[in-house]
Amino acid sequence: MKRFNVTGLCIPQMHYMVDITNKINEIKKYIYQGEYFTINRARQYGKTTVINELYHALKDEYLVIETSFEGLGEKAFSSENEFCDSFINLISKKLVQNNVLDGIIAEWETNKSKLEKFEELSARVTELVKNVDKDVILIIDEVDKSSDNQLFLNFIGMLRTKYLESSKGMDKTFKSVVLAGVYDIKNLKLKLRPDAENKYNSPWNIAARFTVDLSFNPDEISTMLIDYEKDAMTGMDIYEISRMIYEYTSGYPFLVSRLCKAIEEELNRNWTREGIEEAVKELLKEQNTLFDDIIKNIENNKELDSMASDILMEGTEYSFVQTNPTINIGIVFGIFIENKKGKVQIHNKIFELLLYNHFSIRQELKRRALKQIPSSQFIDECGDLRIELILNKFQELMQEEYRDQTREFAEKEGRLLFLAFIKPIINGEGFYFVEPETRNNMRLDMVITYNKKLFIIELKKWYGKEYEEKGHKQLADYLMTKKADKGYMVMFDFRKTVKEYSRAWLDVYGKSVYEVIV
Numbered sequence: 001m002k003r004f005n006v007t008g009l010c011i012p013q014m015h016y017m018v019d020i021t022n023k024i025n026e027i028k029k030y031i032y033q034g035e036y037f038t039i040n041r042a043r044q045y046g047k048t049t050v051i052n053e054l055y056h057a058l059k060d061e062y063l064v065i066e067t068s069f070e071g072l073g074e075k076a077f078s079s080e081n082e083f084c085d086s087f088i089n090l091i092s093k094k095l096v097q098n099n100v101l102d103g104i105i106a107e108w109e110t111n112k113s114k115l116e117k118f119e120e121l122s123a124r125v126t127e128l129v130k131n132v133d134k135d136v137i138l139i140i141d142e143v144d145k146s147s148d149n150q151l152f153l154n155f156i157g158m159l160r161t162k163y164l165e166s167s168k169g170m171d172k173t174f175k176s177v178v179l180a181g182v183y184d185i186k187n188l189k190l191k192l193r194p195d196a197e198n199k200y201n202s203p204w205n206i207a208a209r210f211t212v213d214l215s216f217n218p219d220e221i222s223t224m225l226i227d228y229e230k231d232a233m234t235g236m237d238i239y240e241i242s243r244m245i246y247e248y249t250s251g252y253p254f255l256v257s258r259l260c261k262a263i264e265e266e267l268n269r270n271w272t273r274e275g276i277e278e279a280v281k282e283l284l285k286e287q288n289t290l291f292d293d294i295i296k297n298i299e300n301n302k303e304l305d306s307m308a309s310d311i312l313m314e315g316t317e318y319s320f321v322q323t324n325p326t327i328n329i330g331i332v333f334g335i336f337i338e339n340k341k342g343k344v345q346i347h348n349k350i351f352e353l354l355l356y357n358h359f360s361i362r363q364e365l366k367r368r369a370l371k372q373i374p375s376s377q378f379i380d381e382c383g384d385l386r387i388e389l390i391l392n393k394f395q396e397l398m399q400e401e402y403r404d405q406t407r408e409f410a411e412k413e414g415r416l417l418f419l420a421f422i423k424p425i426i427n428g429e430g431f432y433f434v435e436p437e438t439r440n441n442m443r444l445d446m447v448i449t450y451n452k453k454l455f456i457i458e459l460k461k462w463y464g465k466e467y468e469e470k471g472h473k474q475l476a477d478y479l480m481t482k483k484a485d486k487g488y489m490v491m492f493d494f495r496k497t498v499k500e501y502s503r504a505w506l507d508v509y510g511k512s513v514y515e516v517i518v
Contacts, residue, residue: 002016003016004265005257006044016227017227020046020049020220024057027054030208031058031176034176036208038185040182040183040210043333045253047141047181047214048141048180049253051066054139066094066141069143070145077151083155087155088115104128104131107127118158122162126172140177140179144182159173160205182333216246217246218243218245220251222238222239224260225238225241234269247349248349249349250348252334255348255350258283259276263275277449283350294333294334294354295354295358298335303326304329304330307326308330308335308346314415315440317343319343356423377389378393382451384451385448390425391488393421394516395503395518414518415444418459430448431449432449442467445459456475456482457487458474458478461491461492462492462493471491472489473509475513476513477509486513487511487514490515490516491518501516503515
Protein backbone atom coordinates (compact mmCIF):
# COMPACT_ATOMS: atom_id res chain seq x y z
CA MET A 1 0.00 0.00 0.00
CA LYS A 2 1.24 3.49 -0.83
CA ARG A 3 1.61 6.23 1.76
CA PHE A 4 1.35 9.99 2.06
CA ASN A 5 4.76 11.62 1.75
CA VAL A 6 5.98 14.96 3.10
CA THR A 7 9.74 14.54 2.79
CA GLY A 8 11.62 14.96 -0.46
CA LEU A 9 10.48 13.69 -3.81
CA CYS A 10 7.00 12.21 -4.30
CA ILE A 11 6.93 9.15 -6.56
CA PRO A 12 3.58 7.98 -8.03
CA GLN A 13 4.36 4.28 -7.51
CA MET A 14 5.18 4.80 -3.82
CA HIS A 15 3.12 7.76 -2.66
CA TYR A 16 -0.41 9.09 -2.80
CA MET A 17 -0.10 12.18 -4.96
CA VAL A 18 -2.25 14.90 -6.41
CA ASP A 19 -2.61 14.43 -10.16
CA ILE A 20 -0.55 17.35 -11.54
CA THR A 21 -0.90 16.37 -15.21
CA ASN A 22 -2.61 19.65 -16.07
CA LYS A 23 0.17 21.64 -14.42
CA ILE A 24 2.85 19.66 -16.27
CA ASN A 25 1.04 20.22 -19.57
CA GLU A 26 1.01 23.97 -18.89
CA ILE A 27 4.76 23.94 -18.17
CA LYS A 28 5.43 21.91 -21.31
CA LYS A 29 4.05 24.82 -23.36
CA TYR A 30 6.98 26.94 -22.15
CA ILE A 31 9.36 24.18 -23.26
CA TYR A 32 7.78 23.82 -26.71
CA GLN A 33 8.14 27.57 -27.21
CA GLY A 34 11.82 27.43 -26.27
CA GLU A 35 11.40 29.63 -23.21
CA TYR A 36 13.96 30.14 -20.48
CA PHE A 37 12.23 30.56 -17.11
CA THR A 38 12.41 30.17 -13.34
CA ILE A 39 10.07 28.09 -11.19
CA ASN A 40 10.36 30.10 -8.00
CA ARG A 41 8.12 29.08 -5.14
CA ALA A 42 8.43 29.00 -1.36
CA ARG A 43 9.93 26.15 0.64
CA GLN A 44 8.22 22.76 0.40
CA TYR A 45 5.96 23.86 -2.43
CA GLY A 46 6.50 20.70 -4.46
CA LYS A 47 9.06 22.14 -6.88
CA THR A 48 11.28 19.04 -6.90
CA THR A 49 8.32 16.74 -7.53
CA VAL A 50 7.14 18.99 -10.37
CA ILE A 51 10.61 18.88 -11.93
CA ASN A 52 10.72 15.09 -11.68
CA GLU A 53 7.32 14.75 -13.34
CA LEU A 54 8.34 17.26 -15.99
CA TYR A 55 11.46 15.22 -16.73
CA HIS A 56 9.41 12.04 -17.27
CA ALA A 57 6.94 13.94 -19.46
CA LEU A 58 9.72 15.26 -21.73
CA LYS A 59 12.41 12.56 -21.78
CA ASP A 60 11.10 10.66 -24.81
CA GLU A 61 10.95 13.78 -26.97
CA TYR A 62 14.03 15.63 -25.70
CA LEU A 63 17.39 15.01 -24.11
CA VAL A 64 16.52 16.31 -20.66
CA ILE A 65 19.46 17.12 -18.40
CA GLU A 66 17.90 17.46 -14.96
CA THR A 67 20.28 18.24 -12.10
CA SER A 68 20.61 20.25 -8.88
CA PHE A 69 23.10 22.68 -7.36
CA GLU A 70 22.30 21.41 -3.87
CA GLY A 71 25.41 20.02 -2.25
CA LEU A 72 27.69 21.40 -4.96
CA GLY A 73 29.91 22.88 -2.28
CA GLU A 74 31.83 26.13 -1.92
CA LYS A 75 34.84 24.87 -3.82
CA ALA A 76 32.83 24.78 -7.05
CA PHE A 77 32.37 28.56 -6.78
CA SER A 78 35.96 29.40 -5.87
CA SER A 79 37.06 29.96 -9.49
CA GLU A 80 35.83 29.67 -13.06
CA ASN A 81 37.99 26.57 -13.51
CA GLU A 82 36.44 24.86 -10.46
CA PHE A 83 32.91 25.78 -11.54
CA CYS A 84 33.41 24.55 -15.11
CA ASP A 85 34.91 21.29 -13.84
CA SER A 86 32.02 20.76 -11.40
CA PHE A 87 29.42 21.57 -14.04
CA ILE A 88 31.00 19.17 -16.52
CA ASN A 89 30.86 16.42 -13.87
CA LEU A 90 27.21 17.16 -13.03
CA ILE A 91 26.15 16.96 -16.65
CA SER A 92 28.28 13.86 -17.37
CA LYS A 93 26.33 11.86 -14.80
CA LYS A 94 23.07 12.88 -16.42
CA LEU A 95 24.32 12.04 -19.93
CA VAL A 96 25.18 8.54 -18.73
CA GLN A 97 21.73 8.16 -17.14
CA ASN A 98 20.15 9.27 -20.43
CA ASN A 99 22.13 6.64 -22.38
CA VAL A 100 23.90 9.22 -24.52
CA LEU A 101 26.53 7.69 -26.81
CA ASP A 102 29.91 7.10 -25.16
CA GLY A 103 31.69 9.14 -27.84
CA ILE A 104 29.55 12.19 -27.11
CA ILE A 105 30.16 11.85 -23.38
CA ALA A 106 33.90 11.43 -23.95
CA GLU A 107 34.01 14.61 -26.03
CA TRP A 108 32.02 16.47 -23.38
CA GLU A 109 34.53 15.39 -20.71
CA THR A 110 37.73 15.95 -22.73
CA ASN A 111 40.29 17.93 -20.73
CA LYS A 112 37.50 19.08 -18.41
CA SER A 113 39.93 20.19 -15.70
CA LYS A 114 41.62 22.54 -18.17
CA LEU A 115 38.51 24.61 -18.89
CA GLU A 116 39.59 28.00 -17.57
CA LYS A 117 36.83 30.31 -18.79
CA PHE A 118 33.08 30.32 -19.34
CA GLU A 119 33.80 30.97 -23.01
CA GLU A 120 35.35 27.48 -23.17
CA LEU A 121 32.39 25.95 -21.34
CA SER A 122 30.09 27.75 -23.76
CA ALA A 123 31.89 26.15 -26.71
CA ARG A 124 31.56 22.74 -25.04
CA VAL A 125 27.79 23.24 -24.68
CA THR A 126 27.57 24.16 -28.35
CA GLU A 127 29.33 20.94 -29.39
CA LEU A 128 27.10 18.82 -27.14
CA VAL A 129 23.93 20.30 -28.63
CA LYS A 130 25.26 19.75 -32.15
CA ASN A 131 26.22 16.13 -31.48
CA VAL A 132 22.97 14.78 -30.03
CA ASP A 133 19.97 14.01 -32.21
CA LYS A 134 17.37 15.71 -29.97
CA ASP A 135 16.83 19.21 -28.66
CA VAL A 136 18.42 19.54 -25.23
CA ILE A 137 16.58 20.82 -22.15
CA LEU A 138 18.55 21.92 -19.08
CA ILE A 139 16.78 21.87 -15.70
CA ILE A 140 18.63 22.95 -12.55
CA ASP A 141 16.99 22.67 -9.14
CA GLU A 142 18.05 24.54 -5.97
CA VAL A 143 19.79 27.26 -7.98
CA ASP A 144 19.44 29.80 -5.20
CA LYS A 145 21.80 27.78 -3.02
CA SER A 146 24.46 29.76 -4.86
CA SER A 147 22.57 32.72 -6.33
CA ASP A 148 24.53 35.27 -4.30
CA ASN A 149 27.79 34.12 -5.87
CA GLN A 150 29.29 36.13 -8.70
CA LEU A 151 30.42 32.99 -10.56
CA PHE A 152 26.84 31.73 -10.62
CA LEU A 153 25.73 35.04 -12.09
CA ASN A 154 28.46 34.77 -14.68
CA PHE A 155 27.24 31.27 -15.53
CA ILE A 156 23.64 32.31 -16.15
CA GLY A 157 24.99 35.34 -17.99
CA MET A 158 26.70 32.85 -20.30
CA LEU A 159 23.38 31.04 -20.80
CA ARG A 160 21.73 34.38 -21.57
CA THR A 161 24.38 35.27 -24.18
CA LYS A 162 24.04 31.88 -25.86
CA TYR A 163 20.24 32.23 -25.91
CA LEU A 164 20.47 35.62 -27.63
CA GLU A 165 23.11 34.45 -30.12
CA SER A 166 21.09 31.32 -30.89
CA SER A 167 18.01 33.45 -31.54
CA LYS A 168 20.02 35.22 -34.26
CA GLY A 169 21.20 31.90 -35.73
CA MET A 170 24.79 32.50 -34.62
CA ASP A 171 25.09 29.76 -31.97
CA LYS A 172 23.64 26.43 -30.81
CA THR A 173 22.47 26.01 -27.24
CA PHE A 174 19.83 24.47 -25.00
CA LYS A 175 16.33 24.73 -26.40
CA SER A 176 14.99 25.62 -22.97
CA VAL A 177 16.53 26.24 -19.55
CA VAL A 178 14.52 25.85 -16.34
CA LEU A 179 15.91 27.14 -13.05
CA ALA A 180 14.09 26.23 -9.84
CA GLY A 181 14.41 27.73 -6.38
CA VAL A 182 12.80 30.02 -3.84
CA TYR A 183 14.01 33.28 -5.34
CA ASP A 184 13.31 34.65 -8.81
CA ILE A 185 16.79 34.79 -10.34
CA LYS A 186 15.91 37.46 -12.89
CA ASN A 187 15.40 39.98 -10.09
CA LEU A 188 18.96 39.72 -8.85
CA LYS A 189 20.53 43.18 -9.15
CA LEU A 190 24.15 42.18 -8.97
CA LYS A 191 26.63 43.09 -11.65
CA LEU A 192 27.74 40.68 -14.34
CA ARG A 193 30.74 42.74 -15.28
CA PRO A 194 32.48 45.57 -13.46
CA ASP A 195 31.75 48.23 -16.08
CA ALA A 196 29.09 50.74 -15.09
CA GLU A 197 26.88 50.07 -18.11
CA ASN A 198 26.08 46.56 -16.97
CA LYS A 199 26.14 47.13 -13.23
CA TYR A 200 22.40 46.76 -12.75
CA ASN A 201 21.56 44.50 -15.67
CA SER A 202 19.81 41.29 -14.68
CA PRO A 203 21.59 38.18 -15.94
CA TRP A 204 18.21 36.55 -16.40
CA ASN A 205 16.15 39.26 -18.07
CA ILE A 206 15.45 36.88 -20.96
CA ALA A 207 13.27 34.73 -18.72
CA ALA A 208 9.58 34.30 -19.48
CA ARG A 209 7.16 35.05 -16.64
CA PHE A 210 6.15 31.76 -15.04
CA THR A 211 2.45 31.83 -14.18
CA VAL A 212 1.53 28.17 -13.58
CA ASP A 213 -0.23 27.82 -10.22
CA LEU A 214 1.53 25.05 -8.28
CA SER A 215 -0.95 25.08 -5.39
CA PHE A 216 -3.72 22.46 -5.36
CA ASN A 217 -7.39 23.31 -5.80
CA PRO A 218 -10.10 21.11 -4.22
CA ASP A 219 -10.63 19.09 -7.42
CA GLU A 220 -6.90 18.36 -7.61
CA ILE A 221 -6.79 17.37 -3.93
CA SER A 222 -9.64 14.95 -4.57
CA THR A 223 -7.53 13.05 -7.14
CA MET A 224 -5.15 12.08 -4.34
CA LEU A 225 -7.98 11.06 -2.04
CA ILE A 226 -9.64 9.00 -4.79
CA ASP A 227 -6.39 7.08 -5.22
CA TYR A 228 -6.11 6.62 -1.46
CA GLU A 229 -9.73 5.57 -1.05
CA LYS A 230 -9.28 2.71 -3.52
CA ASP A 231 -6.94 1.13 -0.98
CA ALA A 232 -8.29 2.37 2.35
CA MET A 233 -12.06 2.23 1.70
CA THR A 234 -12.83 4.57 4.61
CA GLY A 235 -16.15 5.73 3.19
CA MET A 236 -15.16 9.39 3.43
CA ASP A 237 -16.99 12.08 1.50
CA ILE A 238 -14.09 12.81 -0.89
CA TYR A 239 -15.51 16.05 -2.27
CA GLU A 240 -16.28 17.49 1.18
CA ILE A 241 -12.97 16.43 2.71
CA SER A 242 -11.05 17.89 -0.26
CA ARG A 243 -12.89 21.17 0.17
CA MET A 244 -12.16 21.28 3.92
CA ILE A 245 -8.46 20.50 3.42
CA TYR A 246 -8.30 23.33 0.90
CA GLU A 247 -10.13 25.59 3.36
CA TYR A 248 -7.26 25.25 5.84
CA THR A 249 -4.29 25.00 3.45
CA SER A 250 -5.24 27.08 0.39
CA GLY A 251 -3.63 24.20 -1.51
CA TYR A 252 -0.09 24.63 -0.13
CA PRO A 253 1.34 21.23 -1.22
CA PHE A 254 3.24 20.32 1.97
CA LEU A 255 0.29 21.23 4.19
CA VAL A 256 -2.16 19.22 2.06
CA SER A 257 -0.05 16.07 2.28
CA ARG A 258 0.82 16.62 5.95
CA LEU A 259 -2.83 16.80 7.01
CA CYS A 260 -3.63 13.66 5.06
CA LYS A 261 -0.65 11.86 6.54
CA ALA A 262 -1.67 12.84 10.07
CA ILE A 263 -5.25 11.61 9.62
CA GLU A 264 -4.11 8.32 8.05
CA GLU A 265 -1.24 7.51 10.40
CA GLU A 266 -1.88 9.38 13.66
CA LEU A 267 -5.63 9.99 13.99
CA ASN A 268 -7.12 6.58 13.22
CA ARG A 269 -8.41 7.60 9.78
CA ASN A 270 -10.80 10.18 11.16
CA TRP A 271 -11.74 11.68 7.78
CA THR A 272 -14.19 14.24 9.19
CA ARG A 273 -14.08 17.98 9.94
CA GLU A 274 -13.16 17.09 13.53
CA GLY A 275 -10.32 14.92 12.22
CA ILE A 276 -9.01 17.72 10.03
CA GLU A 277 -9.18 20.20 12.91
CA GLU A 278 -7.30 17.73 15.11
CA ALA A 279 -4.69 17.25 12.38
CA VAL A 280 -4.25 21.04 12.12
CA LYS A 281 -3.86 21.29 15.88
CA GLU A 282 -1.24 18.53 15.96
CA LEU A 283 0.59 20.03 12.99
CA LEU A 284 0.86 23.40 14.75
CA LYS A 285 2.53 21.70 17.72
CA GLU A 286 5.34 20.19 15.70
CA GLN A 287 8.60 21.77 14.70
CA ASN A 288 9.31 21.54 10.99
CA THR A 289 11.51 23.39 8.55
CA LEU A 290 8.61 25.17 6.86
CA PHE A 291 7.28 26.69 10.09
CA ASP A 292 10.81 27.45 11.27
CA ASP A 293 11.46 29.35 8.04
CA ILE A 294 8.27 31.39 8.31
CA ILE A 295 8.92 32.43 11.91
CA LYS A 296 12.59 33.13 11.18
CA ASN A 297 11.69 35.33 8.22
CA ILE A 298 9.06 37.19 10.24
CA GLU A 299 11.47 37.76 13.12
CA ASN A 300 14.29 38.90 10.83
CA ASN A 301 12.23 41.49 8.96
CA LYS A 302 10.53 44.18 11.06
CA GLU A 303 8.46 45.48 8.15
CA LEU A 304 7.21 41.99 7.30
CA ASP A 305 6.45 41.33 10.98
CA SER A 306 4.49 44.60 11.25
CA MET A 307 2.54 44.03 8.02
CA ALA A 308 1.56 40.45 8.97
CA SER A 309 0.49 41.62 12.43
CA ASP A 310 -1.56 44.50 11.00
CA ILE A 311 -3.35 42.14 8.60
CA LEU A 312 -4.12 39.54 11.27
CA MET A 313 -4.93 41.65 14.30
CA GLU A 314 -6.26 44.88 12.79
CA GLY A 315 -7.68 43.73 9.47
CA THR A 316 -5.52 46.30 7.69
CA GLU A 317 -5.83 46.04 3.93
CA TYR A 318 -2.73 46.45 1.76
CA SER A 319 -3.02 46.55 -2.02
CA PHE A 320 -1.27 43.58 -3.61
CA VAL A 321 1.62 45.46 -5.19
CA GLN A 322 4.47 43.05 -5.87
CA THR A 323 6.97 45.85 -6.43
CA ASN A 324 6.67 46.77 -2.75
CA PRO A 325 9.74 45.14 -1.11
CA THR A 326 7.89 43.96 2.00
CA ILE A 327 5.00 42.44 0.03
CA ASN A 328 7.41 40.88 -2.45
CA ILE A 329 9.50 39.18 0.23
CA GLY A 330 6.29 37.93 1.87
CA ILE A 331 5.30 36.37 -1.46
CA VAL A 332 8.76 34.84 -1.95
CA PHE A 333 8.59 33.18 1.47
CA GLY A 334 5.07 31.88 0.83
CA ILE A 335 3.50 34.01 3.57
CA PHE A 336 1.39 36.34 1.38
CA ILE A 337 -0.98 35.77 -1.50
CA GLU A 338 -3.51 37.97 -3.26
CA ASN A 339 -7.16 37.69 -2.26
CA LYS A 340 -10.18 38.19 -4.48
CA LYS A 341 -10.28 41.92 -3.69
CA GLY A 342 -6.70 42.46 -4.86
CA LYS A 343 -5.43 42.80 -1.30
CA VAL A 344 -2.64 41.05 0.58
CA GLN A 345 -3.68 38.14 2.76
CA ILE A 346 -1.86 35.45 4.73
CA HIS A 347 -1.47 32.41 2.45
CA ASN A 348 -3.68 30.01 4.43
CA LYS A 349 -5.45 29.44 7.74
CA ILE A 350 -2.67 27.22 9.08
CA PHE A 351 -0.12 29.98 8.56
CA GLU A 352 -2.57 32.40 10.18
CA LEU A 353 -2.83 30.17 13.25
CA LEU A 354 0.93 29.73 13.33
CA LEU A 355 1.41 33.51 13.35
CA TYR A 356 -1.41 34.11 15.83
CA ASN A 357 0.31 31.64 18.15
CA HIS A 358 3.67 33.31 17.57
CA PHE A 359 2.38 36.82 18.22
CA SER A 360 0.35 35.76 21.28
CA ILE A 361 3.28 33.87 22.86
CA ARG A 362 5.38 36.96 22.33
CA GLN A 363 2.65 38.90 24.13
CA GLU A 364 2.60 36.38 26.98
CA LEU A 365 6.32 36.87 27.49
CA LYS A 366 5.84 40.65 27.56
CA ARG A 367 2.81 40.61 29.90
CA ARG A 368 3.44 38.29 32.81
CA ALA A 369 -0.02 38.97 34.28
CA LEU A 370 -1.47 36.77 31.55
CA LYS A 371 0.14 33.71 33.13
CA GLN A 372 -1.16 34.13 36.67
CA ILE A 373 -4.60 32.50 36.30
CA PRO A 374 -4.74 28.65 36.30
CA SER A 375 -6.55 27.48 33.19
CA SER A 376 -8.18 24.50 34.97
CA GLN A 377 -10.76 26.75 36.62
CA PHE A 378 -12.23 27.54 33.20
CA ILE A 379 -13.26 23.92 32.51
CA ASP A 380 -16.38 22.53 34.23
CA GLU A 381 -16.97 19.02 35.57
CA CYS A 382 -18.29 17.87 32.17
CA GLY A 383 -15.13 19.05 30.41
CA ASP A 384 -16.89 22.02 28.82
CA LEU A 385 -15.47 25.50 28.43
CA ARG A 386 -16.76 28.07 30.93
CA ILE A 387 -16.70 30.83 28.39
CA GLU A 388 -18.57 33.41 30.51
CA LEU A 389 -16.01 33.05 33.29
CA ILE A 390 -13.20 33.41 30.76
CA LEU A 391 -14.62 36.70 29.50
CA ASN A 392 -15.26 37.95 33.05
CA LYS A 393 -11.69 37.19 34.08
CA PHE A 394 -10.33 38.88 30.97
CA GLN A 395 -12.41 41.94 31.81
CA GLU A 396 -10.97 41.95 35.34
CA LEU A 397 -7.46 41.58 33.97
CA MET A 398 -7.88 44.53 31.62
CA GLN A 399 -9.38 46.65 34.40
CA GLU A 400 -6.66 45.83 36.91
CA GLU A 401 -3.56 45.68 34.76
CA TYR A 402 -4.18 47.85 31.70
CA ARG A 403 -6.64 50.60 32.61
CA ASP A 404 -3.85 53.18 32.72
CA GLN A 405 -2.37 52.24 29.35
CA THR A 406 -2.58 54.72 26.49
CA ARG A 407 -5.33 54.50 23.93
CA GLU A 408 -2.68 53.79 21.30
CA PHE A 409 -1.51 50.76 23.30
CA ALA A 410 -5.06 49.51 23.87
CA GLU A 411 -6.09 49.81 20.23
CA LYS A 412 -2.95 48.13 18.96
CA GLU A 413 -2.63 45.32 21.52
CA GLY A 414 -6.11 44.73 22.99
CA ARG A 415 -7.07 41.91 20.64
CA LEU A 416 -3.66 40.33 20.93
CA LEU A 417 -3.97 40.41 24.72
CA PHE A 418 -7.27 38.54 24.48
CA LEU A 419 -5.73 35.95 22.18
CA ALA A 420 -2.76 35.54 24.52
CA PHE A 421 -5.16 35.17 27.45
CA ILE A 422 -7.47 32.58 25.93
CA LYS A 423 -5.02 30.47 23.94
CA PRO A 424 -3.42 28.63 26.89
CA ILE A 425 -6.89 27.74 28.16
CA ILE A 426 -8.04 26.03 24.97
CA ASN A 427 -4.64 24.87 23.78
CA GLY A 428 -4.87 21.33 25.13
CA GLU A 429 -8.28 20.25 23.85
CA GLY A 430 -9.75 23.10 21.85
CA PHE A 431 -9.29 24.62 18.44
CA TYR A 432 -9.78 28.14 17.19
CA PHE A 433 -9.61 30.18 14.02
CA VAL A 434 -10.40 33.74 12.98
CA GLU A 435 -12.83 34.39 10.16
CA PRO A 436 -10.95 36.43 7.52
CA GLU A 437 -14.19 37.81 6.09
CA THR A 438 -14.96 39.64 9.34
CA ARG A 439 -11.45 40.81 10.12
CA ASN A 440 -11.18 44.59 9.98
CA ASN A 441 -10.25 47.53 12.15
CA MET A 442 -13.55 47.47 14.05
CA ARG A 443 -14.46 43.78 14.10
CA LEU A 444 -12.85 40.36 14.39
CA ASP A 445 -14.73 37.07 14.83
CA MET A 446 -13.11 34.14 16.60
CA VAL A 447 -14.61 30.65 16.37
CA ILE A 448 -13.66 28.17 19.10
CA THR A 449 -14.50 24.47 19.16
CA TYR A 450 -14.07 22.74 22.51
CA ASN A 451 -15.41 19.35 23.59
CA LYS A 452 -17.41 19.26 20.34
CA LYS A 453 -19.15 22.54 21.21
CA LEU A 454 -18.94 25.76 19.18
CA PHE A 455 -18.29 29.21 20.67
CA ILE A 456 -18.42 32.36 18.54
CA ILE A 457 -16.79 35.46 19.98
CA GLU A 458 -16.76 38.84 18.29
CA LEU A 459 -14.00 41.25 19.27
CA LYS A 460 -15.09 44.76 18.46
CA LYS A 461 -13.82 48.28 19.07
CA TRP A 462 -16.28 50.84 20.43
CA TYR A 463 -16.84 53.77 18.07
CA GLY A 464 -20.20 54.93 19.34
CA LYS A 465 -23.69 53.57 19.92
CA GLU A 466 -24.49 53.33 16.24
CA TYR A 467 -21.46 51.11 15.62
CA GLU A 468 -22.32 49.02 18.68
CA GLU A 469 -25.79 48.33 17.32
CA LYS A 470 -24.29 47.50 13.92
CA GLY A 471 -21.93 45.09 15.64
CA HIS A 472 -24.83 43.37 17.36
CA LYS A 473 -26.60 42.91 14.04
CA GLN A 474 -23.41 41.58 12.39
CA LEU A 475 -22.90 39.06 15.17
CA ALA A 476 -26.53 37.94 15.01
CA ASP A 477 -26.25 37.44 11.25
CA TYR A 478 -23.02 35.51 11.67
CA LEU A 479 -24.59 33.29 14.35
CA MET A 480 -27.39 32.55 11.92
CA THR A 481 -24.90 31.42 9.22
CA LYS A 482 -23.32 29.08 11.78
CA LYS A 483 -26.75 27.86 12.97
CA ALA A 484 -25.95 28.99 16.53
CA ASP A 485 -28.37 30.57 19.01
CA LYS A 486 -25.78 31.93 21.41
CA GLY A 487 -22.76 34.19 20.93
CA TYR A 488 -20.28 36.37 22.81
CA MET A 489 -18.94 39.87 22.33
CA VAL A 490 -15.88 41.55 23.79
CA MET A 491 -16.25 45.29 23.27
CA PHE A 492 -13.00 47.26 23.56
CA ASP A 493 -13.98 50.75 24.79
CA PHE A 494 -10.91 52.99 24.84
CA ARG A 495 -12.58 56.04 26.39
CA LYS A 496 -11.07 56.88 29.77
CA THR A 497 -13.81 59.03 31.36
CA VAL A 498 -17.18 57.43 30.59
CA LYS A 499 -16.34 53.75 30.12
CA GLU A 500 -18.12 51.21 32.33
CA TYR A 501 -16.75 47.68 32.74
CA SER A 502 -20.17 46.08 32.28
CA ARG A 503 -21.18 42.51 31.48
CA ALA A 504 -24.66 41.26 30.56
CA TRP A 505 -26.71 38.85 28.47
CA LEU A 506 -28.52 40.65 25.67
CA ASP A 507 -31.33 39.68 23.33
CA VAL A 508 -29.94 40.63 19.93
CA TYR A 509 -32.23 40.07 16.95
CA GLY A 510 -33.49 36.83 18.45
CA LYS A 511 -30.02 35.61 19.49
CA SER A 512 -28.56 35.49 23.01
CA VAL A 513 -25.33 37.46 23.24
CA TYR A 514 -23.12 37.76 26.32
CA GLU A 515 -21.35 41.11 26.09
CA VAL A 516 -18.47 42.36 28.22
CA ILE A 517 -17.02 45.86 27.99
CA VAL A 518 -13.27 46.12 28.56
